[in-house]
Amino acid sequence: MMEAESEAADILGRAWSFLVAGEERQFQGNTGYEDIIEESYSYDSTVGNHQHVGVGDLVVVRNGKEALGAGFVEALHVLPDQEKVRSRCPYCRSTGFKERVTMQPRFWCSRCKHAFDAPDTETLWVTAFRAHYGGTWQPLDGCLDKTHLGELSLSRSDQQSIKKMHRRRTLDAIEVRGVRLPPFREISQANGEGPQRLPGGRRRAEATARRGQDGFRRALVHQYGLICAVTGAAPAEVLEAAHLRPFAETEQHRVEEGLILRSDVHRLFDSGLLAIDSELVVHVAPSLAGHEVYSALSGVPLRIPRDAPIDRTAVADHHAATVATW
Ligand SMILES: [Zn+2]
Incomplete structure (x- = not known):
């Protein structure tokens, strides 16, 4: 468009x-x-x-x-005036060829399907x-x-x-x-070096790479964005993938059984101090009444779209098990 x-x-x-x-x-x-x-x-x-x-x-x-x-x-x-060496496929002149890890000849052109030992090179400014x-x-x-x-x-x-x-x-x-x-x-840009x-x-690069390896978190970020389901938008660095069911029980990563939570909220959720009922409303343990930051979250609706693919049974099960200890 x-x-x-x-x-x-x-x-x-x-x-x-x-x-x-x-x-x-x-x-x-x-x-x-x-x-x-x-x-x-x-x-x-x-x-x-x-x-x-x-x-x-x-x-x-x-x-x-x-x-x-x-x-x-x-x-x-x-x-x-930077010198640049450009390599081309000797058969079709394409620059889109690949170097192969083990196979010989070493190079393979995806455009003309030729394999070759060395590309043609040209120098340009x-x-x-x-x-x-x-x-x-x-x-x-x-x-x-x-x-x-x-x-x-x-x-x-x-x-x-x-x-x-x-x-x-x-x-x-x-x-x-x-x-x-x-x-x-x-x-x-006062200094010449930029x-x-x-x-x-x-x-930051290393932290990003680490987060990228967590497939469950990636799927949840794709679904919900970088938004904590309880507290709202937050930096990527403090957003985690939370399992609605203990991971050991299911050994599965279903988007339906996960939420993006801020790291402190995630910890409270896993510790049984915060729960979400089947109407997707947040509840906070009475023992946190002295912590205004967290007690204020009690009664707050979850910040996810109405049609979000969340497993309400999993939420309700966690809620029942959690509030039973309050
Ligand atoms: Zn080619």
């Missing part, structure tokens, strides 16, 4: 999605600088749309399957770019998938590394899923 963006959106900046390759967490650009997905993205002048990305633009970083996170471009580092967004980065943890991103895209091609997105609709989609982007801030890497970047 091609929808014209309003003039106001153009004044405020544009929106892009940046593709990172496969499962790789890091990307070695032309400059030898190692990108951390949570901080910056490198590309060069051979990439479509490279000339349109600017400071203040919204970016959503995606892999082939889903959105990893979002932020605003705080600084753009431009490195002119490019301008390299690095867009920094780490100071405003918020993990999305897959709460928007490939299909959602396609609906927010203003470009029909799936192949583009940098795709134009509809800014307002993308911001709305992120907001609805509980993600709270901080206001845009520009980083000073903005420095944030000290927490690598730690």
